Amino acid sequence: MEENKPKYEVFVVNTAQYYTLLTKKHLMRKKWQPIDPNEVRSLIPGTILEVYVKAGQEVAAGDKLIKYEAMKMQTIIEMPFTGVIKEVMVSEGDKVRKDQVMILLEEEII
Amino acid sequence: MSLKRNILDLRRRKKEAQQGGGEAAIGKQVAMGKKTARERIKAILDENSFHEYDLFVEHTGKDFDMEKKVLHGDGVIIGTGTMYNQPVCIYAQDFTVAGGSLGLMHARKITKIMDHALKMRVPIIGINDSGGARIQEGVNSLAGYGEIFYRNTAASGVIPQLSVILGPCAGGAVYSPALTDFVFVVENISKMFITGPGVIKTVLGEEISMEELGGALVHSEITGNAHFYALSEDECFEQIKKLISFIPWNNTQKALRFPTQAPSFPVSIEDIVPSDSHYPYDIRDIIKAVSDSSDFFEIMELFARNIVIGFGRISGNTVGFVANQPMYLAGVLDCDSSDKAARFIRYCDAFNIPIVTLEDMPGYLPGVDQEHAGVIRHGAKLLYAYSEATVPKITVIIRKAYGGGYIAMNSRHLGADFVYAWPTAEIAVMGPEGAANIVFRKEIDEAENPAEMRKQKIQEYKDKFANPFVAASKGYIDEVIEPLETRARLIHSLEISEHKVDRRPTKKHGIPPF
Numbered sequence: 001m002e003e004n005k006p007k008y009e010v011f012v013v014n015t016a017q018y019y020t021l022l023t024k025k026h027l028m029r030k031k032w033q034p035i036d037p038n039e040v041r042s043l044i045p046g047t048i049l050e051v052y053v054k055a056g057q058e059v060a061a062g063d064k065l066i067k068y069e070a071m072k073m074q075t076i077i078e079m080p081f082t083g084v085i086k087e088v089m090v091s092e093g094d095k096v097r098k099d100q101v102m103i104l105l106e107e108e109i110i
Numbered sequence: 111m112s113l114k115r116n117i118l119d120l121r122r123r124k125k126e127a128q129q130g131g132g133e134a135a136i137g138k139q140v141a142m143g144k145k146t147a148r149e150r151i152k153a154i155l156d157e158n159s160f161h162e163y164d165l166f167v168e169h170t171g172k173d174f175d176m177e178k179k180v181l182h183g184d185g186v187i188i189g190t191g192t193m194y195n196q197p198v199c200i201y202a203q204d205f206t207v208a209g210g211s212l213g214l215m216h217a218r219k220i221t222k223i224m225d226h227a228l229k230m231r232v233p234i235i236g237i238n239d240s241g242g243a244r245i246q247e248g249v250n251s252l253a254g255y256g257e258i259f260y261r262n263t264a265a266s267g268v269i270p271q272l273s274v275i276l277g278p279c280a281g282g283a284v285y286s287p288a289l290t291d292f293v294f295v296v297e298n299i300s301k302m303f304i305t306g307p308g309v310i311k312t313v314l315g316e317e318i319s320m321e322e323l324g325g326a327l328v329h330s331e332i333t334g335n336a337h338f339y340a341l342s343e344d345e346c347f348e349q350i351k352k353l354i355s356f357i358p359w360n361n362t363q364k365a366l367r368f369p370t371q372a373p374s375f376p377v378s379i380e381d382i383v384p385s386d387s388h389y390p391y392d393i394r395d396i397i398k399a400v401s402d403s404s405d406f407f408e409i410m411e412l413f414a415r416n417i418v419i420g421f422g423r424i425s426g427n428t429v430g431f432v433a434n435q436p437m438y439l440a441g442v443l444d445c446d447s448s449d450k451a452a453r454f455i456r457y458c459d460a461f462n463i464p465i466v467t468l469e470d471m472p473g474y475l476p477g478v479d480q481e482h483a484g485v486i487r488h489g490a491k492l493l494y495a496y497s498e499a500t501v502p503k504i505t506v507i508i509r510k511a512y513g514g515g516y517i518a519m520n521s522r523h524l525g526a527d528f529v530y531a532w533p534t535a536e537i538a539v540m541g542p543e544g545a546a547n548i549v550f551r552k553e554i555d556e557a558e559n560p561a562e563m564r565k566q567k568i569q570e571y572k573d574k575f576a577n578p579f580v581a582a583s584k585g586y587i588d589e590v591i592e593p594l595e596t597r598a599r600l601i602h603s604l605e606i607s608e609h610k611v612d613r614r615p616t617k618k619h620g621i622p623p624f
Contacts, residue, residue: 006437008390013473013475013541014476015541015544016472018472020438021390021437023414023416023438025414026439029477045313046313097315
């Protein structure tokens, strides 16, 4: 039986330390990241139909950035604030996952 | 004139129809390591008890040349039989006939046997092995699914509904099992998903195998869709038979009664639990130490392992156990464990099964992921389920009962009929470490040696509050008992509550947080 003895990990719940096993799902969980307003991410998986901007381009709030199709619906993503395109990470025809970074922005400092 | 000719004709017709998809298709089924639909039914029911209906039903598809095709029984076998000499209804999709695809008549057969089960108030067992909707029958297939779901819902909480996934079960088809009480899966055979690997690859470019996407283990460990995981079909059938032995035939009856057996757990109940509450043990050992023959039938063994649920017997009667598991995640409550326990409590309540709660729980799992996953509303399900349940409810606090978790785990305040605590119980608003930091912050901060002072204050708090006697002095605990007295107390409490009546305000139904 000795060799079957489980390896307990230290697990903290409200400042108390417990010795316990961890579950696979607990180990699989993603660490929370604060939302970065300079990242334009896909909301659901889809295909890029059109990219309207290039790196280095100055874009006004409300201008078109990307047209993409997801779940048989075409959606246009607009510029959230006036600024500069730092990097375009997708091109036409690309398939994007959920939450994939498509464009990096830089806010214009006036 | 003899009837012989007609009888022989009937026999010939039956034999032909019972072949299902024919030898080649049966060969393929066997090559996949699967039994045929008919073999499965026979393996589950009492010997020679199966009676089949609608063997000669034919499909009604008229498009895409379907009218030229013969599909025996339209890809599903329905009938009645017995288990433990008690009647049950059963259906099994036959993958050898057009991939077990669901057309209008296929669905009609299933709804017919479901209606029968509900009317006769007997359990229904559904064996799923189907490629999905029969595309050639178009919207008729969708109608068929809808009519099954409607009946699943109507029968929910009236008769036991068991779903056995023995093949693919994809798209809309997955929702019938999801609406039923218990889902059985088998390694390498069961596959459940809404959109399959093919679609995922086309749309997303993500490659994943069927097994990794919706195999038996995924649904047992990650999604919580399956309740029983087996390595073979035979093991699965044994699980079905065992489950059926613990549950009543309908919501007006009680489960079959068995002769009382003493527990046979080899370790004394006093020696299972470490005295230091920071160290783990297997709560199932305690359940075994108080159950008849130490026989505990666990449900959802691999999902949310920080809480344990399942059936056992005390004095020959079925009880549902809900117990925190210190061995996994220290036994915390979280989204998944609350959800798992809450549904089981509602099952027990619907089917007149008393609930025994064993508590050793340090609190709710802290973390952004938990808060954002909605631990408030998932946790509320547990409060709702316990408060709503009118079956006998007994709680034994083994060690930790802190904070909101103390309330949630069938406390007196949620209507527990009997609350016992071991002398090792720690019932307080939070653990001594956390409490000392808050209550004695000033003393600790101002001390010459804050670490030493903190240690001292933790001990002070522990001595004063982290015990069962404060709660006992308010009557929140009925009695502080010795571990060895646990089984006797449970037996007596169940005897006392045999004829429990607990009426709630009349309503159509409540609005639980799901």
